[in-house]
Amino acid sequence: MYKLVVETSTKLPKDVRRAVKAAKEKENAGTRAAMSLATITNNIAMADEQVSPICQDTGLPTFKIKTPVGVNQLELKAAIKNAIVQATKDGKLRPNAVDSLTGKNSGDNLGEGVPVIKFDQWEKDYIDVRLILKGGGCENKNIQYSLPCELEGLGRAGRDLDGIRKCIMHSVYQAQGQGCSAGFIGVGIGGDRSSGYDLAKEQLFRPVEDVNPNEDLRKLEEYVMENANKLGIGTMGFGGEATLLGCKIGAMHRIPASFFVSVAYNCWAFRRMGVSVDPETGEIIEWAYQDGEFIDFAAANEAEKETAASGSEDVITLQAPITEEQIRSLKVGDVVEINGLMYTGRDAIHKYLNDHDAPVDLNGQVIYHCGPVMLKDKDGVWHVKAAGPTTSIREEPYQGDIMKKFGIRAVIGKGGMGPKTLAALQEHGGVYLNAIGGAAQYYADCIKAVEGVDLMEFGIPEAMWHLRVKGFRAVVTMDSHGNSLHADVDKSSLEKLAQFKERVF
Numbered sequence: 001m002y003k004l005v006v007e008t009s010t011k012l013p014k015d016v017r018r019a020v021k022a023a024k025e026k027e028n029a030g031t032r033a034a035m036s037l038a039t040i041t042n043n044i045a046m047a048d049e050q051v052s053p054i055c056q057d058t059g060l061p062t063f064k065i066k067t068p069v070g071v072n073q074l075e076l077k078a079a080i081k082n083a084i085v086q087a088t089k090d091g092k093l094r095p096n097a098v099d100s101l102t103g104k105n106s107g108d109n110l111g112e113g114v115p116v117i118k119f120d121q122w123e124k125d126y127i128d129v130r131l132i133l134k135g136g137g138c139e140n141k142n143i144q145y146s147l148p149c150e151l152e153g154l155g156r157a158g159r160d161l162d163g164i165r166k167c168i169m170h171s172v173y174q175a176q177g178q179g180c181s182a183g184f185i186g187v188g189i190g191g192d193r194s195s196g197y198d199l200a201k202e203q204l205f206r207p208v209e210d211v212n213p214n215e216d217l218r219k220l221e222e223y224v225m226e227n228a229n230k231l232g233i234g235t236m237g238f239g240g241e242a243t244l245l246g247c248k249i250g251a252m253h254r255i256p257a258s259f260f261v262s263v264a265y266n267c268w269a270f271r272r273m274g275v276s277v278d279p280e281t282g283e284i285i286e287w288a289y290q291d292g293e294f295i296d297f298a299a300a301n302e303a304e305k306e307t308a309a310s311g312s313e314d315v316i317t318l319q320a321p322i323t324e325e326q327i328r329s330l331k332v333g334d335v336v337e338i339n340g341l342m343y344t345g346r347d348a349i350h351k352y353l354n355d356h357d358a359p360v361d362l363n364g365q366v367i368y369h370c371g372p373v374m375l376k377d378k379d380g381v382w383h384v385k386a387a388g389p390t391t392s393i394r395e396e397p398y399q400g401d402i403m404k405k406f407g408i409r410a411v412i413g414k415g416g417m418g419p420k421t422l423a424a425l426q427e428h429g430g431v432y433l434n435a436i437g438g439a440a441q442y443y444a445d446c447i448k449a450v451e452g453v454d455l456m457e458f459g460i461p462e463a464m465w466h467l468r469v470k471g472f473r474a475v476v477t478m479d480s481h482g483n484s485l486h487a488d489v490d491k492s493s494l495e496k497l498a499q500f501k502e503r504v505f
Contacts, residue, residue, distance in 0.1 A: 001083035001129070003284065005061070006092045008131045008273040009053045012044055013289035015208040016184075016245075016270045020044070021295045023182055023235070023242035032333070032475055033240030039436045039473075040235075040268060045298035046441035051092075055180075055269045056373050056386035056440040057135035058093040061115035064205065066128040071279050073119050076127070079282075080117060084109045091375040091385040093133075095460055103348070105459030118198075127279050130205050130288065132272040137391040137414070137437065138265050141179035142200075143171050144193065147259040153497040159259045161505040164189055165220060171263040172228045172244055173497045176490060177237015178391050178415030180267030180437035184208070184246035185224075188262040190254035196262035203248035204266055205274070207289060210248075217249045220505070227500060231493040235268075236437060237415060238475070239489055246270075269438040315473070321364030322409045324429035332483040334476040336433060341451065342366040342412070342469055346390060348462035350398040352455060353406065359454035359464065362406040369395065369413030371461030373440070374450075382450040384467070386440035389414040392432070400424025412474055416486030425480050432478035434485075446472040 012020070024037040047054040063080060067073060087093045088109045097111035098104070109115065122128075145151075145167040147159045154170055157163035168187055175181065186206075188199030212218040224247040234240025245268065254260070274288030318326060320340030330336070343360065345353070345367045373386040392399075392413030399411060399421045409430055411417075414437035425431060435443065452466035477485040 001079045002086055004129060004131055004273060004275050005083050005087040006051070007287075008133055008271050009058050009087070009092050010047050010051050012054065012270065013273060014292055014294050015289055017044070017295035017297070018293065019184075019208050019245040020268060023245060026241050027235070028241065031240055032238040033235040033242065035335075036235040036238060036436050037242070039439050039442055041297040043436075043439040043442040045296075046445065048296075048298060050441060052441055052444075053092060053094070053373055053386040054271060054440060055135055055267070055438040056094055056371060056388050057137065057390065058096060058373070059133040059135040059139070059271070060096060061093070061109070062132050062134065062201070063115060063117045064120075064130045064202070065117065066120045066122045066124070068123070068125055068127070068279055069121055071127060077117055080115065081110055084115055091373055094371065094373045094386070098459070103458070105461070107459070125279070126285060127277040128274065129277060130272065130274040132201070132204060134201075134204075134264075134266055134271075135269070138179040138183060138267040140391065141175040141265040142197065143174060143263050143265075144196065145170075145261040147261065153494045154501050161216060161220065162503050164261050165223065165505055166500070167261040168220070168224050168247070168249075168263065169228065169497060169500050171265065172224075173231060173233070173493055175265050176233055176415065176486065176493070177434075177437075178393060179265045180269065180414065181233055181237060182235050182242040182245045182268055184266045184270050185244065185248070186264040186266070187247070187249040188260075188264075189249065189251040191252045191260060191262075192254075192258065193260060193262075195252065196260040197264065199250050199252055200262040200264035203250050204264060204270075205272060206248045207291070208246045209292070212249065214251070216505075217251065221247045221249055223504065231496050233489060233493050236434060237486060237489055238434070238477075239485075239492075267438055318410070320366050322366070323364065324409065327409050327429050327431050328480045330431050330476050330479055331481065332476055332479050332485050336474060336476060338366060338410075338472040338474070339470050340468070342368045342467050342472070344368045344370045344372065344463070344465040344467065346371050346462050347394055348458040349455065349464050350395045350402060352458075353402045354398045358406050360466070362408050364407060364409050366410045366412060367408055368467070369411065372444075372465060374460050374465070382453065384444045384447045384450060387444045387447055387467075388438055388440035389435040389443075391415045391437075392417050396421055400428075403430050404428045416477055416484065422478055422482065422484050422487075425478055426482045429480050431476055431480060433474035434477040435474045443472065446470060
């Protein structure tokens with residue numbers, strides 16, 4: 001079980017790698033989307049080499065297990081929990097289990113309902129264990145529809161195959177870049193509210209390249225894959241050709257009064273693996289998702305990597321602390337590299353700063369929406385094991401007020417923020433920088449030292465880490481002149497979504 005956890009967290013399966021490679025090859029050269037995909041493939045190679053988490057948000061571990069009759073499931077649960085604790089201690093998982101009432105982090109990824117372990121029995125003589133690590137950014141973009149309903153841009157969705165089609169297309173639109181697009185979706189039709197979501201997540205365990213045995217669902221999957229990429233949302237929501245990398249749909253019966261369409265959205269960092277295990281010895285017999293070509297991104301042409309990583313665009317260097325004049329000179333689309341100190345701040349930090357003084361002087365500084373994976377060595381020195389951005393929209397109620405209160409000049413995250421923050425950027429002289437979601441190894445490499453930490457009572461992901469960085473690259477997507485790339489892409493993709501209003505099925 002420990003091997004399964006580590007492999008899932010650090011190495012993308014073969015089918016996902018092929019999907020990412022295909023998206024990269026189709027993207028228009030020189031665009032922000034192309035730069036993002038280059039960073040993503042670089043990050044995958046770094047995670048391979050260092051056996052470190054692909055993304056710092058290692059999610060809520062969800063196991064789906066099939067056992068022969070007579071296998072002791074209690075022993076298997078205990079083995080899984082031991083593996084989870086050890087993987088957390090070794091920095092392969094981030095401590096993600098938080099008490100919903102007290103807010104206290106357990107520190108070892110164990111707690112009520114965590115990890116999720118679901119068992120089925122079967123007639124075969126081996127144990128089949130599948131694991132998915134689905135981070136919070138994409139989990140928050142899951143969505144459930146109750147038919148009939150009215151959908152923005154698409155109108156009425158009825159209780160039929162065409163209504164289902166509209167729901168799925170809308171689910172891709174509403175995710176925008178906040179779920180680390182380009183992504184994958186699993187769709188569950190029918191059931192009740194809980195079983196529908198379970199069916200949707202179960203679809204994510206299917207190989208990306210399989211063919212649905214149900215003819216109607218096969219046609220629907222093909223339709224979604226063809227047309228979702230016409231929305232122009234693109235990688236990270238920057239616009240572009242790759243919005244969706246996979247779509248899998250399953251259906252179950254329902255009661256007459258209810259008709260749910262449940263969608264489980266997964267980011268490009270599609271971390272799911274599986275093993276067949278000998279029930280007598282506990283040894284791994286076979287790994288799942290091993291069919292087809294293995295894409296070794298590290299083996300790509302060095303010249304191509306150099307071009308993809310740097311791009312031909314001008315890069316603006318910012319040294320923190322940053323002046324208001326420097327910030328107001330930036331505009332949407334600029335690529336920046338930050339040197340100096342930045343401070344992490346997620347949900348707990350933003351609530352704290354809203355009500356209290358800051359533990360450090362934040363005037364002219366940079367806040368990074370990030371919950372890193374951290375390990376302390378035997379000398380008591382902290383090291384960053386993974387440090388990509390988290391989804392920023394959760395901080396919308398606080399961000400603008402905090403920037404003005406403390407003089408913060410730049411915020412780094414992913415997926416963009418809303419009108420309240422945009423107005424504050426314009427008034428105060430601030431900027432929002434979109435880092436590449438899921439690129440936890442790429443950004444960890446930019447962090448040269450951990451110079452301190454405050455508010456550790458919130459737990460490692462939620463503490464305020466003081467990070468010394470060099471060459472930390474991001475894209476200006478909201479500037480101090482009232483411009484927002486996220487709002488522009490949302491508007492244009494909604495207009496494109498409307499072209500799929502007419503009945504198809």
